[in-house]
Amino acid sequence: MNLHGKSLLELKQLVIEKKISEKELNQYFLKRIRKFNPKLNAFITVLENNQLGIPYGAKDMFCTKGIRTTAASKVLDNFVPPYESTVTKKLQEAGMSVLGKTNMDAWAHGASTETSDYGVSKNPWDNKRYPGGSSGGSAAAISAYLVPAAIGTDTGGSIRHPSAWCGVIGLKPTYGRVSRYGVIAMGSSWDCPGPMTLNVEDNAYLLKQIAGKDKYDATSSSIAVQDYTNEIKKNKKFKIGIAESYFAGIDDQIKKHVYKSIDVLKKLGHAVKPIKLLPPKYSISVYTILQRAEVSSNLGRYDGIRYGNDRNFFGQEAKRRIMLGTYTLSYGYYDAFYKNAQKVRSIIIENFKSVFKDVDLIVGPNTPVTALNIGEFEKYPFYGELMDQLNEPASTAGIPDLSIPVGLDSNNLPIGFQIMGNYFEEANILNLAYQFEKETDFFGVIKKGINNYKD
């Protein structure tokens, strides 16, 4: 049977109908991983003997019982968790299994995977380019169809950014919608695990599996989980907002495709109106201060006493963040940095809340540029923040945000489009994306990506 390009739910159906065994399914993807991964370096660990379950890729940030989990840092080179993260456990219960742990920026610090101690992942569209990050391995793996779906984590764009650059669909859910238990902490008040898929329905399906209150995560929400796979099929018309401030300094080709996509939405009968949102640059400052403060705290436990490798194994970027975070939390600086940043964070939250009184969803470009060449990272000390600037406002506020592909630029590189929604209204976001998919099939981007990697 030709499995190439089949969606997660299609594969699941084939297994249910016994048209294919789980073993065959795993072997099919293992074969593809063996063939393409040496070039793409999308995985840190591959479970060669996996035979059961519908396979998926999990970012190496999720603790998997008995399976090495590194966060792409040599500090945890030989760390084998004695427990399972809530997300991977829930997926296990849904009949899925981790086929591989995907590459990422070390500790999720970055937007390129270049900070990984296990080598940079390659963008499947152009192997000289970054896949984006930090969940770059997950995005690359599904874009080249090495797994039918993957799970990433998003702190300031780490799902949405690589999804845009690799031309796949990536959702950062509302903060607290998906449990963080067992996800190696980066910025604790920002981290959101979320699904990365090849179509909207798969995304809705995975979200439904992993969302919900978790007694092991005090910040997880008890708001009821919706049946997203049903919700997306409802015929809904939305009021959609567009903020001019999100178009400043954006590549012209990206702008063009975004406007074209907005026209599609209008054509679908949605009302589009301009709104005023604070410029994303404020979120960059807030994010930079608060996230690094949390990073400096979260990485303190890797003091060389309990885990394999000592602090010398921290890379440049992690050290930079630890130092910045330690500085901003220090006595005498706390008020100027951390406290002020918290105040601005509140203002940004209020800004979104008031806008969502007026519109249901907000759309705009997802990244300022398409995938950059490997090596360009070096040129910008705040490269990650620059790349993530359009994603960080949603992270700052904790609202859900989805990235979908809406075309290719002149270099044949995918262009991302983001849809932000109000708190816990993932269903609306996915509904709009589903309508868009039905109407445009994402202009063939996803199919083209997969077809670049034939069996």
Added chain:
Amino acid sequence: MDKYIPVIGLEIHVELKTKSKMFCQCTADYFGKEPNTNTCPVCLGMPGALPVPNKKAIEWTALIGRALACKINRVSKFDRKHYFYPDLPKGYQISQYDQPIAIRGSLKITKSVPVHPAGGIKTFRITRVHLEEDTGKLLHVGSDTLVDFNRSGVPLVEIVTEPDFDNTEDVKVFLEELHTIIRYLGVSDADMEKGSMRMEPNISVKKITSTKKQDTNISQNSNDQQRFRTQLRQGYDGRASQYDKLPNYKVEVKNINSFNYVKKAIDYEIERQVDLLENGETPMQETRGYDEKKGITYSQRSKEEAHDYRYFPEPDIPPMTFSKEYIEAINIPELPQEKVNKYVRLGLKINDAFIITRDKVLNDRFEKIILKIKQQDNVKVTDVSNFIINKKETASLTEEELYRKIKEFRKPKEIDEKEFDTSIKRLIEVNKKAVEDYKKGKVNALMFLVGQVMREMKGKADPKLVKDKLIQILNSKS
């Protein structure tokens, strides 16, 4: 010592005896367990593990706060306190910084033998009561240091007082009273040998400038409330509690686990600091340890090495809000001080009332027995306290058995009337002076005679009966 006055504040740590640890499901009862068998990803601080607060521990901290007359903050939160130590698995301790569960309370201490000029009751202010997690333990085996995380994450309450103490006797009585209260609340064993109650005094001494001895008692300090507020605005951790009158340094003595050692450590410190001041030096602001064997304190960490804990709000735990109803519904059991007052009203001497309230188990026994008293039994509440306090051999009896024994004791004795009369008459003859004194109106003389008769009768007679009989005879003679 008359030129200087000690300024002492206390920090007390109490481990709560909740079923599970503060942020995970592991049992909080770690004592005596094989090292590292009472752990999980959360209390080991494993990558990805998250803390989920124990509701009971929060409730009990609020209860301690209420028992110490504190204000319960309507909004409280946890913070991360950062420092590196091998027994701290996350590199930070989850604690509370600027919004502790309870603030601004006080504790009165009563002394059976008042030594303070102000009398037997003194009030000491409580700065705050907050909740945090305990750390693991280091074991030094030969040249190796091993870490045991069984204790890691056990709920720990920290109680901080204002620097209101000026003598170690008060400190000791205060700590004993606090210990008793904690035990009455049933929230901790407060067993010092097991380390479930640990104490850290902060000590400095100041020169007395005026001739009149300054008093740190709250009632004599009108600016206290304002200071309190200022101090709370500033935070609490030493940098902040700079009362204008306080010395410009303080010495903290860490982790002492006996009231006597606290007293000895403070006494030693006062002497050491006065000596330094006499030599024109200022004692160093530092943390010291107490060597029980040598009876001395020794330097552990100086101000230069002081920690910057880089506190910030714990992002893994949402802030807590306490409704007015919740706070009002906190049920404080009858505390030892109220019991002392109650027993005094029931006829106990204050000393006995004090003794009978010191130990919760003993007191429960007392309360149960006095409930058994029936009017016809002729048993008094004081009989029960006397038996419990003075007749240690009755400790093994059940409450029922002990009450029977007390009843037996109270039963009017069958005594030989003749023998009784003879004794009284004989003693009146022998103690002529006492008889005369009595006739002159000295009541004590009568009591002396009663005592003599009782001795003669080997305690078999009812003292009241003896007294009545004596009065009858003596009055008829005149």
